Amino acid sequence: DENADVAFDWYPEQSWVSHWVWQTTYNPAVNPTIFNNSNENTRSNLLRDAVTNRGNGYSPKAKILRFMENNDQWHFITHHGLARTCMVAALEFSLNGVPLVYNGQEIGVEGHPYDIEYTFLPGFPIDHFDPDHLFPYYQNIIHWRKTLPALYEGDYEEISVTPGQKVFSFRRFTNDQNVITILNMGSSSVNVTASIPVNEMNLDSSTIYYLTDILTGDYLSGLPSEFAALTIPLDGFSAKVYLIADSVVQVTGIKEIVSDVADPESFEVAQNYPNPFNPFTNINYSIPKSGRVTLRVYDILGEEVATLINSDQNAGYHSVSFDGSKYSSGVYIYRVEFAYQSFTKKMMLLK
Numbered sequence: 001d002e003n004a005d006v007a008f009d010w011y012p013e014q015s016w017v018s019h020w021v022w023q024t025t026y027n028p029a030v031n032p033t034i035f036n037n038s039n040e041n042t043r044s045n046l047l048r049d050a051v052t053n054r055g056n057g058y059s060p061k062a063k064i065l066r067f068m069e070n071n072d073q074w075h076f077i078t079h080h081g082l083a084r085t086c087m088v089a090a091l092e093f094s095l096n097g098v099p100l101v102y103n104g105q106e107i108g109v110e111g112h113p114y115d116i117e118y119t120f121l122p123g124f125p126i127d128h129f130d131p132d133h134l135f136p137y138y139q140n141i142i143h144w145r146k147t148l149p150a151l152y153e154g155d156y157e158e159i160s161v162t163p164g165q166k167v168f169s170f171r172r173f174t175n176d177q178n179v180i181t182i183l184n185m186g187s188s189s190v191n192v193t194a195s196i197p198v199n200e201m202n203l204d205s206s207t208i209y210y211l212t213d214i215l216t217g218d219y220l221s222g223l224p225s226e227f228a229a230l231t232i233p234l235d236g237f238s239a240k241v242y243l244i245a246d247s248v249v250q251v252t253g254i255k256e257i258v259s260d261v262a263d264p265e266s267f268e269v270a271q272n273y274p275n276p277f278n279p280f281t282n283i284n285y286s287i288p289k290s291g292r293v294t295l296r297v298y299d300i301l302g303e304e305v306a307t308l309i310n311s312d313q314n315a316g317y318h319s320v321s322f323d324g325s326k327y328s329s330g331v332y333i334y335r336v337e338f339a340y341q342s343f344t345k346k347m348m349l350l351k
Helices: 040-051 076-094 134-147
Strands: 064-066 155-159 167-174 177-184 190-195 209-213 219-222 229-234 238-245 280-287 291-299 304-313 316-323 330-338 341-349
Touching (some): 040 155, 076 134, 076 238, 134 238, 167 190, 177 190, 280 291, 291 316, 304 316, 304 330
Antiparallel strands (some): 155 167, 167 177, 190 229, 291 304, 291 330
C-alpha cells in the first residue's frame, strides 16, 4: 500500500512471480487460465476470486495493474483465440485498476515473447500487421476508458446473473454514471438475466433510458423498471459493456474505425532489419498502386540465391522475411523491382 504506485496482480505463492490472477495454475509452457479452464461451470467462481483478491478485497488506495499477457506469458490469443481475447480485453478495460496493453497485444501477435525477435518493424505503422483488426477494437475501448469516469475512477459492484456458472456481471459507477459489463465465458450462446440495481442508480422512474453497448453501438431502451431484470442473448466468449444514459450514445463501432495511415505515395524500399542478421531478416517496401513486384537476393558475385517475391500486389506497405540459415556468412544483395523502377541494397549475414 505504501511502497509502489501500481501492483501487478500476481499471486504471492510462487518464488518466480509469473503466476498472475487469471492463471489457474502456474505453467510456463502453456496458458491455463480462467477463460480456457476445462470446466466452464467453474469460470465465474474463478473470476470472482481473481477480481476480489480471493474474497479478501484490496486496500482502498490500491491500484491493481490488470494484464492478460506480459513478457513472461504467452501472448493471450495464442491459446485463447480471437473471441476470448476481445472478451477479456473488454473485461480488463471495464474493471477497476489499471489496464495494461502489452507489446504486440493490440495487433494479436501470437507465440511467446522470448521466441519473437521483434514485434514491430521500422517504417511501418503499428496496425499494418493486424490480421484480426484488433487495433481499432483497442482504440475504441481505450477511448471509453479515458472518457467515462465510471470506468477510470468509479466503484465496483458485482451483479447477480442467471445462469451464473459461466456468466459474470458487474457495475462500475460514480455519481450518476453507470456502466454494466456482462461476460459469457462459455463457448455456447445463452440467454442471460441480470439483476440491475436500478433503485441505487438515481434514475428517474418515468424517463426512458438507453443502454448503449460501447463495444458495438447497439442499444436497448426502456423505463428503469424494465431493466431491473435485464434479459439479453449473449454469444459464446463475448461481452457487453452497457453505458446507461437518457439518450443514445454515439459509438464508432470497430468496423467503422479505420487507420489514419494512407497508402504510400511512392515506391520505397527500406534497409533490411535487423542488419547484420542471423538467420532471419525482414525486407520492407511500399508501392503506391497495384502491380507486379519482384524481390530477388544475390550473393556478392551477382549469382541469384533466392526469389522471395514475383507476383502482383496491392498498393500499401509490405514485408517479406529472408531465411539465411542455409547460406554462408557474408554480404548479400537484394533487389526490389516495381513499375520499371528498382532498388538495390546490401545486407550482411553473420553466423
